[in-house]
Amino acid sequence: MKHLRLTAGALLVSTALSSVANAATELAMWYHGAGNEVESAIVNQIIEDFNASQSDYTIALESFPQGAYNDAVQAAALAGNLPDIIDVDGPVMPGWAWAGYIAPLPIDEAEFADFLPGTKGIWNGTMYSIGLWDAAVALYARQSTLTELGLRTPTLDNPWTKDEFMAALDAAKASGKYEYALDLGTAWTGEWFPYAFSPFLQSFGGDMIDRSSYTTAEGALNGDAALAFGQWWQNLFTGGYAQATQDGADRDTGFNTGKYAFSWNGNWAAIGTLENVDDVVFLPAPDLGNGSVIGAASWQFGVTTASKHPEGAAAFIKFATQDKYLAAFSDGIGLIPSTATAAAMTKNYSSGGALEVFYGLSEGQALVRPVTPGYAVVAKVFEKALADIANGADVADTLDAAVDEIDADIAKNGGYGN
Amino acid sequence: MATKTSLTQSNISGWGFALPAFALMVTFIILPFFFALWFSLTNQRLISPNPAKFIGLTNYTELLSVGTILLEPERDAQGDIVRTDDGDIKYPRLRNFTRKNPDYPAIQGMQEWFSWQTGPNNEFKRVILAKDVVFMRALKNTFVFVLVVAPLQAGLALGLALLINQKLRGINIYRAIYFMPVVVSIVVVAFLWRLIYDGNNGLLNNLLGAMSFGWFEPVDWLGQTSTAMGSIIAMSIWQAVGFHMVIWLSGLQTISPTLYEAADLEGASKWQTFRYVTWPGLRNTAVLVLIVITMQAFGLFAQVDVMTNGGPLDSTQTIVFQAIERGYGKQDISGGSAISVLLFLIVLSISLLQRYLTRERHS
Numbered sequence: 001m002k003h004l005r006l007t008a009g010a011l012l013v014s015t016a017l018s019s020v021a022n023a024a025t026e027l028a029m030w031y032h033g034a035g036n037e038v039e040s041a042i043v044n045q046i047i048e049d050f051n052a053s054q055s056d057y058t059i060a061l062e063s064f065p066q067g068a069y070n071d072a073v074q075a076a077a078l079a080g081n082l083p084d085i086i087d088v089d090g091p092v093m094p095g096w097a098w099a100g101y102i103a104p105l106p107i108d109e110a111e112f113a114d115f116l117p118g119t120k121g122i123w124n125g126t127m128y129s130i131g132l133w134d135a136a137v138a139l140y141a142r143q144s145t146l147t148e149l150g151l152r153t154p155t156l157d158n159p160w161t162k163d164e165f166m167a168a169l170d171a172a173k174a175s176g177k178y179e180y181a182l183d184l185g186t187a188w189t190g191e192w193f194p195y196a197f198s199p200f201l202q203s204f205g206g207d208m209i210d211r212s213s214y215t216t217a218e219g220a221l222n223g224d225a226a227l228a229f230g231q232w233w234q235n236l237f238t239g240g241y242a243q244a245t246q247d248g249a250d251r252d253t254g255f256n257t258g259k260y261a262f263s264w265n266g267n268w269a270a271i272g273t274l275e276n277v278d279d280v281v282f283l284p285a286p287d288l289g290n291g292s293v294i295g296a297a298s299w300q301f302g303v304t305t306a307s308k309h310p311e312g313a314a315a316f317i318k319f320a321t322q323d324k325y326l327a328a329f330s331d332g333i334g335l336i337p338s339t340a341t342a343a344a345m346t347k348n349y350s351s352g353g354a355l356e357v358f359y360g361l362s363e364g365q366a367l368v369r370p371v372t373p374g375y376a377v378v379a380k381v382f383e384k385a386l387a388d389i390a391n392g393a394d395v396a397d398t399l400d401a402a403v404d405e406i407d408a409d410i411a412k413n414g415g416y417g418n
Numbered sequence: 419m420a421t422k423t424s425l426t427q428s429n430i431s432g433w434g435f436a437l438p439a440f441a442l443m444v445t446f447i448i449l450p451f452f453f454a455l456w457f458s459l460t461n462q463r464l465i466s467p468n469p470a471k472f473i474g475l476t477n478y479t480e481l482l483s484v485g486t487i488l489l490e491p492e493r494d495a496q497g498d499i500v501r502t503d504d505g506d507i508k509y510p511r512l513r514n515f516t517r518k519n520p521d522y523p524a525i526q527g528m529q530e531w532f533s534w535q536t537g538p539n540n541e542f543k544r545v546i547l548a549k550d551v552v553f554m555r556a557l558k559n560t561f562v563f564v565l566v567v568a569p570l571q572a573g574l575a576l577g578l579a580l581l582i583n584q585k586l587r588g589i590n591i592y593r594a595i596y597f598m599p600v601v602v603s604i605v606v607v608a609f610l611w612r613l614i615y616d617g618n619n620g621l622l623n624n625l626l627g628a629m630s631f632g633w634f635e636p637v638d639w640l641g642q643t644s645t646a647m648g649s650i651i652a653m654s655i656w657q658a659v660g661f662h663m664v665i666w667l668s669g670l671q672t673i674s675p676t677l678y679e680a681a682d683l684e685g686a687s688k689w690q691t692f693r694y695v696t697w698p699g700l701r702n703t704a705v706l707v708l709i710v711i712t713m714q715a716f717g718l719f720a721q722v723d724v725m726t727n728g729g730p731l732d733s734t735q736t737i738v739f740q741a742i743e744r745g746y747g748k749q750d751i752s753g754g755s756a757i758s759v760l761l762f763l764i765v766l767s768i769s770l771l772q773r774y775l776t777r778e779r780h781s
Contacts (some may be wrong), residue, residue: 095465245640247616247618373465377749380743380747388729391729397529404517408527412461
């Protein structure tokens with residue numbers, strides 16, 4: 001015991017000494033990207049640049065594997081050990097803001113006026129986080145497929161209507177050249193379901209929750225628009241257009257090897273597809289009646305409530321959101337940069353770049369997932385409802401049950417502060 | 419009793435040796451259990467700024483409430499029963515009664531669990547409703563799993579143990595082979611079996627196709643309600659059978675060879691030897707194996723998590739999967755805790771029942 005106290009004392013003295021020797025205040029930062037070398041290199045570069053650019057603060061980075069990151073933050077919050085700066089996934093942000101993990105961002109919102117809407121973490125009118133990139137989903141197709149089947153190439157201004165989309169699927173199915181007409185990516189269970197499929201529901205005119213109040217899903221998730229969406233969704237599977245259970249390997253390579261005519265996939269898969277499929281085109285989401293919609297919001301930076309130097313943390317976040325770093329992330333890991341000026345600096349998203357279309361999609365069609373602390377439950381309930389409907393469950397009953405579960409959860413949580 | 423020394427007079431070093439394990443068990447098993455008991459009576463959340471409140475047994479009633487309703491067939495203007503195109507009797511939709519209908523306060527928010535035809539000419543439909551249908555299905559699935567796995571796995575393990583309890587050259591190789599799946603992480607095993615069960619070109623479909631010369635139609639084993647649970651059962655039995663085989667084997671080797679020699683001299687047949695020498699000698703082992711399998715089977719989780727996520731249509735939901743799905747996935751620690759406490763009570767009562775049924779009868 002005495003030995004232990006001695007060691008602890010020595011440790012204390014040595015830390016005190018080191019902080020005396022170093023005049024700058026150290027700010028701790030946590031990041032979810034451990035294990036990704038390119039990503040880590042960019043983050044480290046930004047931190048190095050920031051530390052060198054001024055003498056008040058030094059950032060100390062700690063990286064976590066993505067799978068363990070949220071748990072680590074939650075555990076740290078419970079133990080009162082949160083660092084100064086954390087990054088947070090867009091849909092999770094309201095939950096962390098509500099729970100008091102992250103504080104309103106001490107930076108004027110006007111600074112980010114030209115950022116893509118999906119990159120701004122705004123809950124209850126307050127900005128909590130800002131992202132260096134966004135992600136977007138498109139309908140992958142081959143130009144040769146479109147030509148062969150005699151299909152019009154849809155554009156951002158003039159996307160396919162529901163009838164055109166279904167006609168395209170029918171044509172692909174009738175051609176007999178594909179195992180399935182459409183690859184929806186049902187192999188990716190989890191957040192992919194609400195992220196990728198709730199936009200279809202929104203395009204029908206429904207939603208996962210009533211966004212005017214955020215206190216009920218009644219009418220949004222089981223109204224007429226939602227029922228129509230449910231029937232349509234079920235028909236994709238019972239009609240033989242897509243698979244309700246999909247092999248993970250088919251998801252990864254199925255489109256590239258010609259198993260599917262169309263694939264509903266994100267910009268992160270685009271580079272790989274470009275290498276394998278020469279004539280791939282990235283089509284905008286079909287307009288199922290209420291406009292074309294895709295999901296938005298990725299990882300964003302925020303300042304925790306535990307930080308004793310929020311102004312230092314804010315200085316770093318402002319520093320990191322410079323165009324050159326947005327472009328660096330985009331070139332490094334293929335993400336959509338948050339601003340048009342940064343996009344112009346990248347190799348893929350600049351004018352004429354291979355993925356330029358995705359920037360337009362993000363800018364024109366993106367709708368963030370419901371901005372409420374209750375999203376964690378909404379997402380789970382929605383995923384199960386869609387999986388059940390795909391497997392043949394009664395549409396109206398399933399959506400009713402989903403609404404009941406979401407509403408009960410909101411009531412249990414006192415409205416989640418909305 | 420000569421063993422009076424055991425607890426009261428045990429020596430310091432004995433306690434010292436036990437202490438680390440004891441402390442760990444208290445910290446990580448006993449204490450969390452009492453936490454769960456307490457959480458299940460509150461509305462504790464994983465992430466929330468709201469303080470947890472004591473809410474009594476609400477979590478339990480939410481899980482376990484059931485109701486019933488008798489549906490009358492829909493009739494047209496002439497009073498004839500309306501039928502669907504398939505000739506089935508048409509009933510009013512349940513949601514008319516269970517959602518926002520003040521005339522039926524007892525069944526608000528409930529869903530259909532199961533139903534059957536009843537009344538004159540089987541015109542009526544009796545529907546059993548549950549507040550938490552998913553949990554009810556999880557309960558049923560778990561019991562089915564235990565009822566199938568416990569006897570099959572124990573029997574198969576005994577069979578294997580008898581086979582390898584021989585003095586043959588290289589028998590250890592067989593022992594190692596049968597035991598191997600036990601050593602591999604269940605998550606890895608489940609991943610591999612997902613590939614085996616794959617609906618398009620999985621190993622099982624290819625094997626059956628080749629054996630039947632292409633006559634066999636590929637089956638999406640994990641994607642159909644009729645085969646998903648069976649697939650998980652088969653895979654689970656295979657995975658853990660080696661462990662119980664080893665326990666049976668240790669039981670077999672405690673049986674004195676002289677008993678077999680005596681049986682041999684008396685001219686006992688193989689079956690008689692097993693029935694009157696081997697089986698009575700395995701009595702305690704049998705009790706142990708049965709209880710261990712039952713407890714393990716009730717904990718079914720990893721296979722479901724990796725292979726099916728509870729689907730399709732809840733056909734592979736289990737108690738533990740639901741506890742975790744709620745506690746962490748839906749951040750409802752109190753709901754997850756309530757499920758854990760119910761599971762504890764179920765396993766406890768079944769173990770006590772097994773102990774009672776297999777007790778030593780002194781006649």
